[in-house]
Amino acid sequence: MAIKKMGWKELMPGDAISGGTAAEFETGDWRSEKPIFHKENCINCYFCWAYCPDSAILLDENKKVVGIDYKYCKGCGICDRECPTKKEKRAITMETERK
Amino acid sequence: MEKIVEIRWHGRGGQGAKTAALLFADCAMSLGKYIQAFPEYGPERMGAPVQAFDRLSDHPITLHCGITNPQIVLVLDPTLMATVDVTQGLPADGSLIVNTSKSPQEIRKELGLKNAKIYTVDASAISKDKIGRDIPNTPMLGALVKVSGLLDYDQMIKDTEVKLEKKFAHKPEIVKGNIEAIKTAYDKVKGEK
Amino acid sequence: MPRIARTGNEAMAEAMRQINPHVVAAYPITPATEIVMIFAGFVANGVVDTQFVAVESEHSAMSACVGAAAAGCRVMTGTSSQGLQLMSEILPIASALALPIVLCEVNRALSGPINIHCDHSDTMAVRDFGWIQIFAENAQEAYDSVLQAVVIAENMQVRLPAMVTTDGFIISHCMERVEALEDAEVKKYVGEFKAVNSVLDVGKPLTMGCLDLQDYYFEHKMPIVESMKKAKDVILEVGLDFGKQFGREYGLVENYKMDDAEIAMVAMGSTCGTARVVVDELRGKGVKAGLLKVRAFRPFPAEEIKQSLSKLKSVAIMDRSDMFKNQGGQVFTEIRSAMYGGANSPILTNYIYGLGGREISLDDIRKIFAEQKKNAESGEVSQLIQHFGVRI
Incomplete structure (x- = not known):
């Protein structure tokens, strides 16, 4: 969908942009590698949540990690890299994206 | 005072030529004059020949060029006269005031000066006597007030006292010494007969 | 009104003291050194409430000024010649972010050859960076113009950084008679600082100075064009009003x-x-x-x-x-x-x-x-x- 570009008089003064605009920018379609979340292995250390550059780690109302927000996850793999779980019981694994 | 009066001070870096020029102008301003005071622009080095300048007027001073023909020249250190032409640009009716124990006649002979008025005062001796150190710049102020007749003597003494009291609030003896030095130089400065 | 004997530098420092800005970030350079040196004395003696940021270069000085101004502070600094050139990478950022920083500048020739005396090559080199430039004739005008520059720069129609200049040594080091304003008069004259944006306001999160490519860079330059147009009228109004209030009128x-x-x-x-x-x-x-x-x-x-x-x-x-x-x-x-x-x-x-x-x-x-x-x-x-x- 084409976004209408604003004229200069419509812009905020001082080269400023209001916060939270990244929500409008769906980076999920950049993904070539996809993280898969395995709830049974998760120890809720929040490493993935803290490291994710796109705030794409989903938490439930009890603040437990429940999955990945694929609308924003761009498949960088940082969550998999930082996840401290053992090799045979990984909470996050990466697989090739199939669209 | 119809015209602007211009003054040049000669000294060595550290002798207080700039301070004297600023003090005199500040005092003149307090007494209602329009003023300018500025040092010779450039890097300051202890002992090197330096100059400082004053402009005084009853009217606002707008010009901001250098001073080349001062009506009054003051020499804080007589040894400068061997290397610096202190009379440069001094008009025929100008005044030269030198800190020295010599007489105006002797200075005239030394400089080979044909015109201008010459005054001498032993500001260094006065300073040593009254302040306890050789800081000739304050006594030279007294000589300048006497020779120039630009400022009212009593008002000048009063104003300088107030300013020094503010600056040396913790050392009242310095104020007293300086004021006495100015008064003595005012009395002792001598011209040619 | 107090009548004081001040050099151009002292007059500018005095104006800064009375303005009492939130932040001053500066680095010394001849012949502007005294301005920030005297002001640093005011800070050390608790005469002003300013946060003084001592930095290691003018590039950092202007960077700190931009940061502080973006955080919603009234910011001032001072520099000259090579110092202004070292700031020059940051100067156009200040105008693009609409930050009303006021800079006390002392005109000094650019190296080389190395020279410390007056010419206008330093300020002329940065003339196209979206800064207001006011050239003062003497210490009195320098003092008055620094006060006015705060009001002009912070005017909501303008919102641009401004520099006020004096001629190096000729004015910066020449003591003259200056009619100063009372501290209370200056406080009232410059008023409270009103921030437009503040990057530290958690209630209104925003980003300033984003990467801005072919699609928006041009649009983000237009406010400077518009502000400069309005600045002409504002400088005139402020100069007239200053005359009405304090008896010394100024124009463009x-x-x-x-x-x-x-x-x-x-x-x-x-x-x-x-x-x-x-x-x-x-x-x-x-x-x-x-x-x-x-x-x-x-x-x-x-x-x-x-x-x-x-x-x-x-x-x-x-x-x-x-x-x-x-x-x-x-x-x-x-x-x-x-x-x-x-x-x-x-x-x-x-x-x-x-x-x-x-x-x-x-x-x-x-x-x-x-x-x-x-x-x-x-x-x-x-x-x-x-x-x-x-x-x-």
Whole structure:
């Protein structure tokens, strides 16, 4: 969908942009590698949540990690890299994206 | 005072030529004059020949060029006269005031000066006597007030006292010494007969 | 009103003390050192509430100023020459972010060769960065202009950074009589600082200075264009209002004995004061001479200058810096462009003078006026551009 570009008089003064605009920018379609979340292995250390550059780690109302927000996850793999779980019981694994 | 009066001070870096020029102008301003005071622009080095300048007027001073023909020249250190032409640009009716124990006649002979008025005062001796150190710049102020007749003597003494009291609030003896030095130089400065 | 004896630097530092900005970030450089040195003393003695950021370079000084201003603070600094050049990478960011930083600048020649004395090459080099530039003639105007610059820069129609300049040593180190305002008057005059944006406001999160490519960069430059247009009116209003409140009126330009003038000089900074003396002299001899002082160089008062000069016969335009383009200096270039398309244009000649602090004396100015008289009588240009006072 084409976004209408604003004229200069419509812009905020001082080269400023209001916060939270990244929500409008769906980076999920950049993904070539996809993280898969395995709830049974998760120890809720929040490493993935803290490291994710796109705030794409989903938490439930009890603040437990429940999955990945694929609308924003761009498949960088940082969550998999930082996840401290053992090799045979990984909470996050990466697989090739199939669209 | 119809015209602007211009003054040049000669000294060595550290002798207080700039301070004297600023003090005199500040005092003149307090007494209602329009003023300018500025040092010779450039890097300051202890002992090197330096100059400082004053402009005084009853009217606002707008010009901001250098001073080349001062009506009054003051020499804080007589040894400068061997290397610096202190009379440069001094008009025929100008005044030269030198800190020295010599007489105006002797200075005239030394400089080979044909015109201008010459005054001498032993500001260094006065300073040593009254302040306890050789800081000739304050006594030279007294000589300048006497020779120039630009400022009212009593008002000048009063104003300088107030300013020094503010600056040396913790050392009242310095104020007293300086004021006495100015008064003595005012009395002792001598011209040619 | 207190009458004080102050050098240009002391007068600017005094204005800064009375303005009491939130943040000052600065690095010393001759001949502007005293401004921030004296101000640092005020901070150390608790006379002001300012957060003083001592930095390791002017690049950092201006960066800290931009950061503090973006956080919603009233910010000031001071510099000169090479210092201003080191700031130059950050200067256009300040204007793009609409940060009303006020810079006390002392005009000093650019290296090389190394020189510490006055010319206008430093401020001219940054003239196109979206900063308001006000050239002060003397210590009094420097003091008054720093106060006004805060009001102009922070005006909601303007919101641009501003620099006020004095001529290095000639004004910065010359003690003069200055009529100062009371602290309370200044406090009332500059008022409370009103931030437009604050990057530290968690209630209204925002980003300032994003990467801005082909699709938005151009749009984000337009507010500077618009603000500069409005700045002209605001400088004028503020100058008039200052006159009403405190008795000293200022404009974009000053016409000195220009009403019926036939020949004139156009100058900026301390040279104007010296030129006034020659204009008075010439008037005393019946010569219709005048002086046009350009006070605001950015925004450039083209219309006002055109109006002042169009009836004249010959005009000497004084540039205290060269552009090295074989077409004269910055002031000359601007004025020639401003005069284009008018029905009447006087003979315009350019004098590039005073580089590196080279003296400009009364005799020099007399000589330049004599040349204008000759041009006016003959109707011919003797020499379009000359480097005045240089040895051959």
